[in-house]
Every structure is written in C-alpha cells, then in structure tokens.
Amino acid sequence: MFENYFKIAWRNLWRNKLFSVIKILGLSIGLTVCMLILLYTKDELSYDQFNENKAQIFRIIQTWQIGKEQSQVIGTTNSIMGETFAKEIPEIQQYIRVSGANVTVKKDDEVVTESPLCVDENFLSVFTFPLLRGSTRTALKDPHSVVLSKDMAKKYFGTTDVVGETMQLKIDNEFENFTVAAVAENFPENSSLKAGMLLPYKWYEKFNNNVDWVGGSINGFVLISPQENIKTIVGKMQAVFDKNTKDHLLELKQKQDLTINIKLDLQPLLDIHLSTKAGPGNGMSDGSKPVYSYVLTCIAIFILIIACINFINLAVAQSLKRSKEIGIRKVVGSTRKQLVKQFLVESFVVALVAFALAIVLTIILLPFFNQLANKKLSLSYLSDGYLYAGYFLLLMLTAFVSGFYPSLVLSAFQPVKVLYSRQKLTGRNYLTKGLIVLQFTLAIFLIIGTLTVNSQLDFLLHKDLGFDSKGMVRLNIPVNNSSNNLPDLFKNELLNKHNIIAVAAKNGGRSISSMKANGKKLTIENNRVDDQYFPAFKIPFVAGRNFSADYPSDISASVIVNEAFAKEAGWKAGEAVGKVVYNHDDKNNPVTIIGVVKDYHFLSLKEKISPAFFTMDTTFNYGEIWVKIGSQDVPKTLALLQNTFSKLVPYYPYSYQFMDDLNAKNYEVETKWKQIISIASGLFIFISCIGLLGLVILSIEQRTKEIGIRKVLGAAVSKILILISREFVVLISIAFLIAVPVGYYFTDKWLQAFAYRINVGWWIFAIAGLGTLLIALLTLSFQAIKAATANPVKSLRTE
Template sequence: MFRNYFKTAFRNLKRNKIYSVINILGLSLGLACAMLIILYVNDEVSYDRFHEKKDHLYRIVTQNYNADTIPEHKDPNTGFLQGPVFHAGVPEIKSYVRIQSSNTDIKKGTDITSKSLLRVDPEFFSLFTFPLLSGNPETCLEQPHSMVLTEEEAKNQFGTSDAVGKTMLLRENDSFIPYTVTAIAKNCPQNSSIKFNILLPLITPEGTMQNGENWFSFFLNTLVLIEPEADISLINDKIQNIYLAESSEAAKIINERYGDSGPPPSYFLQPFTNIHLSKELPAQNGLSDSSNPVYSYILSGIALFILLIACINFINLTVARSIKRAKEIGIRKVVGGNRKQLIFQFLGESFLLCLIAFVLALLMVQLVLPLFNDLANKVLAISYLLSFKLITGYILLFLITALLSGFYPALVLSQYNPVETLYNRFILGGKNYLQKALVVLQFALASFLIIATFIIYSQFKFLTTKDLGYDDSNVVAVGAHGLSQKELALFREKVTTSPDITEVAGKNGGYWSTSAKVNGEKQIQFAYETVDESYIPLLKIKVVKGRNFSREFPSDSTHSVLVNESFVKEAGWKDPIGQVVDFWYNENEKYTVTGVVKDHHYQSLSQKIGPQLFTMKPANKFGLILVKIKSGSTTAALGHIKNTFQNMFPLHPYNYAFRDEINLRRYQMESKWKQIMLLSAVLTIFISCIGLFGLSVLSTEKRTKEIGIRKILGASVNNVVITLSRDFIKLVLIALALSVPVAWMVAGKWLQNYPYRINPGWQIFAVAAVLVIFIALATVSFQAVKAAIANPARSLRTE
C-alpha cells in the first residue's frame, strides 16, 4: 500500500513539473532560512555552556541608585578589592578570578605591534574549561613574567605550537621585558564570552588592598566559583554587608572630597551563563561578544514568516490544483478507497515533497553560510548541524512543516464526492475564502518586510550622510598613546614638510568624561576633550562665540577652556564668555570659558549631543594625532606620515584609520540589519510571487474555456488580462491595507531608539505599495497574457 502511495506521488510530481518546482523551491527556501536561524539561536544560547563548572560560576555586579534610592543602572564592573575581600569573608565563595583587558606593545625583531590581551588571576584555568596542549594549568600564571598563548598565537609568533619555554618582549613603561611562555592553550571556542590569544598574570599594585578608596574604582570583571548547594540570595546579603562595613570610612572621605555621591550600590551575583544575552549587564572589559536577545527574536520571526509563506504556497497550490485530481479521487473511492487511505496518500505526497525540499535546503545552507556568517558576525559551520539537539530540532522542523503544509489539503481532497467528480459536476468549494485569506496573509508579511527594509535603508542613509557639524574628509587619525605637547609640536614640524600634509592636530585617545561645577555649586557631567589649538580649525568646527585657543595666548593651556552649545544650555548661561568652570576635586583647578563651539556629533548619531569641554591642560597626554591630507594624494601622504612617525617614535606601534571610516564603523549594526532585511524582503516576495504564479497558472487552466468564449465574442487581449489579474490584485491591495498600518507603528517604535532619525513620510509607504503591486501584477500578467494571446479555437476544442 505504501509503495503504491509513493509511486503515485512520484508520478504526480513528474507529471506536474511547474507545480513541483514551485512547491519544492518555495519550501526549500523557507526551510533553509529556518535552519540558518536555528543555527544562530542555538549558538546564542550555547554561549559559555562548555565550561564544566558553568552552573556554579557567577560575576560580581552592582545596582546603583539615585538620591531617592530609585534604581538607576546596573554595573558589571568591579575593581581589585571585591574578589579577594568577598572570597575571604564568604565561605560559600570557593575561588575567584579577576579579568582585565589591556593592550600591550610586543617587539619581534625590529617590528613592534600592539596586541590585545587579558590579565587574569592564577586560578583562571581551575575555574574555566580551556584545555591546555602543554603546560601546567595550576602554575602557568603564578610568576609575574609568565604568559600563556593559544595554539594559533603560538604559531603566529614562533611558527609552531611547541613554544613552552620561549620568550617574547613586552613593553613595560619605556622598555621591553622578556616574558616566558609557560603554557599553550587550545584556541577559544567561538561561543565563549572569554576570548584570548595571550594571557598574562594580573598583578595587584602594592598598597592597593590597604586603600579603601579602591572600593570606588571599577574597571575589570570579577568572577567567582561558589559551593554547589549555596543559597545565592544569602551570598548576596553577605557580600553587601562586607562592602558596607569595609568601605564606610573611604565613603566618608570620598563624600567630603567630591560631595555626596548618593546611596551606596547594592552588590549581587549574576550567573555567568546569562552574561552573553544580558542587556543590563553585558559582556565588557575582558568579556566579549555581548549580544541582545532581541536579535534572535527578530531573526526567528523573519524565518517563521518565510517558512509560513512557503507552507501557504503549498496549501494554496495543492487545494487549487485539486480540481485536476478530482477524477483520480473519485475512481479511488469507487474502487473501495476510504477517506483515511486518501488522507494518508496525500500526507505521503506532502512528506515526499518536504523531504526533497529538506535535502535541497541543506545544500542551500551550505552555500549561503559564509554570507550569513558575515551578516550575523558569526563563524558557524555546517558541522554544527550534527549536534543531537540540532538534529532533533531539524527533524521536528521537517515533521511540523510536512504536517502543516499537507494536513489541510489532505482533508479537503479526501472529502470529494465520487459521483460529482466522475460526472464533471464538481465545483471547488465556494468562494475559496481560506485560499484567499492565505494569499492576503503571505503578501501582508512580504509587504511588511519590504516597508521595514525601506525604512531601515532610509535611516541608515540618514545616519551616514547627515552633516556631523565638522569636516571628517581626508583626515587620518594616527594612534599615539601618551604623546606630550612638545612631541606633537615636533611631529607637526617634521610631517608638514610634505606638500601633501595641510594641518596636524592632537586629541586625547578614546572617550573621556568627567564633571565640574559651574555657577558656584551646579555640577555638570560632560565629555572632556584634550586638544591643541589646531584641532578646531582642522575639523572646521564653528566657533559661535568668543575665540579658539591660540598660541598668542600662552595662558590658554592653564586658564582657558572651550565649551559647546549644549554645555552652555546645561549651565544656564546667557553670556558664557568669562564664566568659570571649577574642577573642585583638584586643588586650584579653575578655568575661564574663552569660546563656545557649535554643537557637533562627537559621538554616533545614536546618542544625543551632550555637554562638551575642551582643554589644553599640559598634564593631559594626547592619544591621537589628526593629520589633514590633500585630496588625491593619499598614498604619498600616508607613506610620509608613517616614515615620520616611525623615525620619531621607533618604540611605538604605528596604526592609523581615516576619520570618516571610523564614523561609518559606528553604524555597522545598522548596516548588517539593512542587508538582513533586504535579503528577507527579497526572499519573502520571491516565495510569495512563485506561489502567486502557480495559482495564476492553475486559475488560467480552470478558465481556459471561459477565455476562449470571451475572445470569440470580441474581448481584447487587455480585457482578458485584466479579467484574469483583477482578483489577485484585489487580494494584494487588501494585504497592503493590513500591513501598512502595522509597519508604520513598528517602524515608529524602532526609530524611537535614535535621538536623530528620519520621519517616515507617506512616500516610503507609497513606493513600497507600488513596488508590491507591480511585482504581483507582473507575476500574474505573465500567465494572463500567455492565455490571452492563445488560439481560442484550440482552447474550446480541448474542452
């Protein structure tokens, strides 16, 4: 019996090639998308679960409060003290490891490169499961100048993974000190929040543990291993009590020096396996790959959309095509076939078709995985499909898809009356409301994704083309950590000997933030910029009041500051020139405002412009050199900059980036989502259209006699095309009417994440609607025109 079912199924697939290709292609695309998203989500939830002690690993974090003891934000960082002190005072804490990220210059021959690495406590390998290829995990990080390399880094440095006992030169202050390789670790798994190529011992500076003010220094991660049966809430209470007792004297000193800092933070433990997907307490400062569960939800929703559309196609095409199989069903019933057998037959066909689509989907996944990895910032491999959980998931996906797409058609086809079908009195059920509703649903989903794509594209274009308030073109940013004003002046003198270099300026590296008092008592938090007198002119930032720093006023470096318009507004100044900014926590450090610059986007457009202050304080070092080069002379200018820098600073690594490229990289996430949404929209509209094409083919076949009669009675080709297309276009219009309001609401909510954003006008929705209608019309019209120009005599004769 089952053999007969499969023979019949193969014959039907072979006989109806267009129908088979449409269904298999649509289902395989839907299944491939679902497989890729399952891979993505599985990778997200698997982070850090390979550690043997994962269930007992926690991170020490804090909850901060405002003056009204209302929770403000959570902080995942700690300092040197929390780990050792809590470990000593809480018996349930078995061990701890502090992790600090840093960059260190490495000298190899005459080459000097800057490498990112982690500094950790010696117990690192006893808490975390990072297998060693060689070396002792218990002692490899005990000595101050020991180091652990991964297999990959060892091969990069020495050409072999057999590197234990070899040395590397690492910078300490102004000299390079040999560090001995004591162990080689396997490369870190890609689903790990702790990623390293080089590990160094974390050295606690002398006197740190005795200085209570270090309770208020936060710059690293502290992870602890607790007893298996320990009560977490009880441990939270204990560490909070220890903190309050140990930091009370230091808190009084801090409050006297800087003013009341508000209620003390509340310490608690965060499960280590929760870090990767945490929005409030993300992975940072030594932990990496912070993610957002929203991404998984969105991608899962998109995959569900695409798979649902593919299943809708299957149902629609199978039901619509049932008129051609009516006689087959009638004969089977006359010769003794019952409804149960027919249901099994059609379900068998569904399973066979899904099996073919499933195999094709696996091939598609293999082909597009590199592109998907690039979009999702992953390194997923097809080998991940071999895990037991994923295999189980894919089998369930296959079964659910086959049942979902085949069960309803099987019920409909198996209930046909044999007498009506054999005597051609059968008419496919009524108005086909379900079929029409499914067409509306799939085009509503496709329209929603197209509109979303247009809006994301528009916002991305806005973010990357908006005037930032300064000129970032042809500006090269050269890393120069710890550069003094005299060194910058000498570098400027030498590098500007080239006619390709027009200006040079200095700036602090990274983002600095601090606070000061204005108007006597009011305290303002602001971005703190250390620059020289050339910085404002080089970037063409407008000075709206007062003047810029100038060499003609030597006291500018010790007595003057510039502020932006947002600072003036926050301070409440009507006339900012001559106002005093008081850094009260530093003795006799007061500055006079000599100029106000126009607000400009010194951070990404995802953050609102805040107060900003510029200083030329001599004690502050520069971290960046900005070099303005002439347009069209990039190669020569970069070569001259490099040679000058390396001749002047032979012990510093040379690295550079163009300022406009740095700004663009701030929107990498938006760029990725733009591409993901575009691919999703293309897939959904493609699958919807091949389904619509299949329905139009079957509709045209059913109306062959009608078309012939219309043409004989004088109907033109245009009239026939309009008649055949009208019903489908009505469904598409209904889909647009449903999707546009939903897309408008969702887009408005998404755009609220950006303080600077587009206002999606009616044009975006109109263009999307026209595009959807045009694609649908082109899809349906192709078959309609073919039917309209056919010879009516032939169509009537076949009837």
C-alpha cells in the same frame, strides 16, 4: 502499501516538473533560512556552556544610582572587593580577576599589538580551557609567564612546542621578558572570554592597581559552592560592601553634594552574552542582544510559513488535473484515509527533496551568512544530537503542515462529480485568500522597514556633523606622559611635507566627568586638545577665542566649551566667555572659559550632543594624532605617515583610520540589519509571487469555460485580464491597508533609538504598496494573458 505511495508520489513529481520545481524551490528557500537561523540561535544559546563549572561561576555587577539620575548597571568591579568577599564569605570558593589589555610584542625588528586577557593564576582551574602543553596549576604562577593559544604559538614560533621560549612584551615604556609556560587549545568561538594570550594579573596589577572600594574596571568572577542560595550570598556581599564604603560615600555627599547608592548582585556566567543590562566588556567579547535572535527567528518562521502556504496553494491548484485519478481510486475501493496518506507521502517526498537541497544551500551560504550576521558559525562545533533532532523535526513539521490541508481537500472529492468533470472547488476560499493576504502583508511590512532603514542610514551618513571630516586621518599614540611631546614632533616632521594640511592632537577614547558652572552640576565630555584641533576640523567659534601660545595660562587655567555646555549652565554663548567654572565644587580647580565652539557631532547620531569641555591640561594625556591630508597621492601620503610614526614612536604598533570610516563604523549594526531586512523582504516577495502564481493557475483552471464563453460573446482581452486580476488586486490592497499601520508603529519605534532621525514620509508606504502591486501584476500577467488569448473552441469543445 507505503512503497506504492512513494512510487506514485515520485511519478507525479516527475510528471509535473514545473509545479514540482516551484514547490521544491519555495520550500528549500524557507528551509534554508530556518536552518541558518537555527544555527545562529543555537550558537547564541551555547555561549560559555562548555565550562564544567558553568552553573557555579558568577560575575559581580553593580547598579549605580547617582542622585535622581536613571540607574545604571555596571559589569566591572575592582580587586579589593572580590578579594575581601572571598575571605569573609564562606560560600565563595574562589575569586578570579579578568581584564583586557593592549600589549606590544616585539617580533624580530617588528612590533605587533595583541589583546591578551590578564587573569589570576587560578583562571585555568575555574574556567574550562584545556592545555596542550604545560600545567593548569602553575602556568600563570610566575608574574612573567605567558600562556599562548595554539594559533598564537604558531604565529610567533611556527610550532606549538614552545614551553620555555621567551617573548618580549610591554604595556608602558620598556619591554620585559616573558616565558611561555603553557600552550592552550584555541578558545571556542562560543566563548565570552577569547584571547590568544593569557598574562598573570600579578604583573598587570602594577599598571592598574585600584585599591578604592568604589568603582573599578575589571571583571570580577566568583566560584560559588554548589546548591548555595544566591540571594543569601548577595546579602552578605552587600553588608561587607556597605561597611567598607559608608565613610567614602558620606564624604562625597558632604563635600560634593553627590548622593550615590550602589547595589551589588551576582550575574550568572551563562547570562552575560545576551544580557541587556551588563553585557561583556573589558576583555570579554561578542556581546549580543536577545532581540536579534527573536527578529531572525520570526523572519525564518514567516518565510517557512509562506513557503508552506505556496505548497498548499499549488497543490490545490493542481487538484482539478488529478480529480479523475481520485475518482477512479475511490470507485475501485480506496478509502479517504488511504488517500490522505497518499497525499501526505507526496508532501513528504517534496519536503525531503527540498530538505536535501536546503542542506546544500545552507553549507554554500554559511560564509555569506557569517559575514552578514558578524558570526563565525560552523557545523563542526554546533553539530550535535539536538541540532540533528531540530532539523528532523523541521522536516516532519514542514511536510505535515504543507500536505495536511491539500490532502483533506483532494480526498473529499466525490467520484460521480469528478468522473463527469463536474467537481468544483466550491466555497469562498477564505483560508486561501487569508493566506495570500498574510503573505503580502508581511512582504509590504518588510519593504516599509527596508526603505525606512535605508533612509535613516543615508541620513546618518550624509548629515552635516558640524566639522570637516574630509581627509582626516587618526593615528593612535601611547597614552602616557611621554606623549605630551609627540604633537610638536609630528608637526615639525609633517607640516612642511607635500599634501599635509594640518596636524592636531586629542586625548584617546571618552572621558566623562562632572563640573560646576553657574551653581549647577553638569555631566560633561572631558577632552584634551591642542591649539590646532579646532582649526584642523574647521569647527567654528561662536564666541571667544581658541587656545594660543601667546597666552601661557591657557595650559592650566583656561578652557573652551561647546554651545550645549553654555546652554545647560544657563548662559548664552557670549555670556559664557569669561565665566569661571569648577571641578566638582566651588573650591576645586577653578578655570576660566575663553571660548565657545559650535555644537558638533563627534560621536554617533544615536546620542544627543552633550556638554563638552576642552582643556590643554598636561595631567590629561594625549592618545591621538589627527592629520589632515589632501586628495592627491593618498597612498604616498599614508606611507609618509607610517615612516614618520615609526621614526617618532619606535616599537609601538602603527595603525590609522580615516574619520569617514570611523563615522560609518558607528552604524555597522544598522547596516547589517539593513542587509538582513532587504534580503528577507526580497525572499518574501519572491515566495509570495510563487504562491500568487499558484492562485492564478487555480483561478484560470476553474474559469476556463467562463473565459471561453466571454470571448465568444465578444469580451476584449483587456476585460478578461481585469476579470482575472481584480480579485488579487483587492487582496493585495487589503494587505497594504493592514501593513501600513503596523509598519508605521514598528519603524517609528525603531527610529526612537536615534537622537537625530528622519520623519517617516508617506512616500515610503506608497513605494512599498505600489512596488508590491506592480511585481504581483507582472507575476500573474503571463498566465492571465495566456488564458485571455487562448482559443475558446478548445475550452468549449466538451462539457
């Protein structure tokens, strides 16, 4: 019986090639998107699952409450805290420190920057990272041992048989010899801890030795005994912490009027990757947000639903052509149950062909999807029984959803009516109309989102930032005391060269501290710059003067602030010049404001301009050299910069970035979402128009004789076009009315994440609505014109 069902299904598929291609294409697109998103979601949920001790590994995190400010969760801690907990709390079996670092590796006459993980010697015993060569227990015992991944070993030695070989590494000024003690398998892609090199924390400790209980910059992991109560352990940790920090926090309260409340907690290893509070940091990588998976999953589900809707519409549209077949089957004894099975089998065959095509498309599109989602997804490490079961369930669900409703409609035809061509799809078709409204509502909503994201990104990338970024190139230099002399050396080497306009220096990264000004405590961005920094970036002064070599006291006793600093302190820009401000309190490091610069956006436009403080204090190291170059001979000028850098900073890796590229990098996530939403809206429109085509064909099939009679009575082609199109224009208009408020709500909510943003204009909604309507009209116009210009004699010849 089922063999016969499959034969008939295949024959119908082959006989109606156009409709079959449309149905298969729509379903295959929906299934492909679902498969890709299923891979993405599975990867997100699989992070760190490979660790054998995954249920027992936790990271110590802190929640800081400073005064009345909003509390902040910090994922890093310090050495002394974890070591003490491991000694005093029996439930904690082991403690492991993990910190990221940048080291310079000497390879022949070249130097390369690597980012190893600095870890305790028990790291390989607690975390599951198998070794190809070497011993797990002794690999990190010696402070000058190093563990390489398989790829890293091949990079430096050309083979994995490298145990006992020597490498030269440095963090500070001098290279030190390290012995390769082990070679590990490459770290899994779905690991929050990834590195090509592991170094002993014992060695790193001399560069980052924090013995203070408050603060810290390392990831502190603990291995908890099985079946222990985590809340009880956290309570014991808090008691030990409070005992050791009570005096220090009290001192801060008395001397600086600073109230700090710190609460500890334990964060499961498996929660770190998708944590919205304390994600991976300082050596840990690939932090993500659950909202990405939610949004992508919703897009995939909606695209598949729309594809199934199209299948339903097209199946129903074809039903009148098969009405006589159904009537004959019923006359010769077929039951409704048998007919339902027949149509479900046909649906399954279409879904199976679409599924096979979707697998091919998934494999082809996976590299593009990886680039789009910033992933390295691979079927090799994600394939397992659960994935195959998920794909099989997806196939069966698609086949059932797309085939169930048409099978009920077609199997209900009455033999007498269909054999005399009197069968009509009666009723108001609320379900079909509702489905088409849903399709276009989602399509218009996504177009609104795409236009909003594009407009906001255009605003971010072209807004006046308050400084001149054209031709500004950043060179990273070592962050140590010796870097204090580098700005002058670079100026001496470069300023007399062709195409070099300016050279300036600044500290690397961000430094946030507090100041006291006009009796108020201010949280500030602390910067060290030289006297050429503001002229190089063309940042104007609104009051006072720049740093100058004519005033030796500028190095230690003078500062420059921005407008936001003066405003928060309660001064006008002109009033701030000459004022004395203090570090923390009225007795600590008084300095005089000599100038106020105009506010400028050196950070992302997601953040408001914060109070900024500029100094030439030599205790604060430089980390960046900024060179302004002309537009001529840029490659030659960049080569000059590299040669100069190699001469002045030997055995330190050279890297450069243009300021415009750094600005664009601030919005990488938004750019990716722009691409994703644009592609999704395009797919929604394409698949929706396929469904619309099915409805047009259905409408014309039902009204063939009506159209013929109207033509005989003198109706113009334009009138018939309006007659056929009117219903669909109304449905799209309803979809537009639903999509506008929903689109406005979500786009406005998204824009609130930016401190500086566009206003959502009416034109965005107008373009989305009119564009969708135009595309829909183009889709249905061909069939409508064909029906309106058909010979009425053919449609009226027989009844």
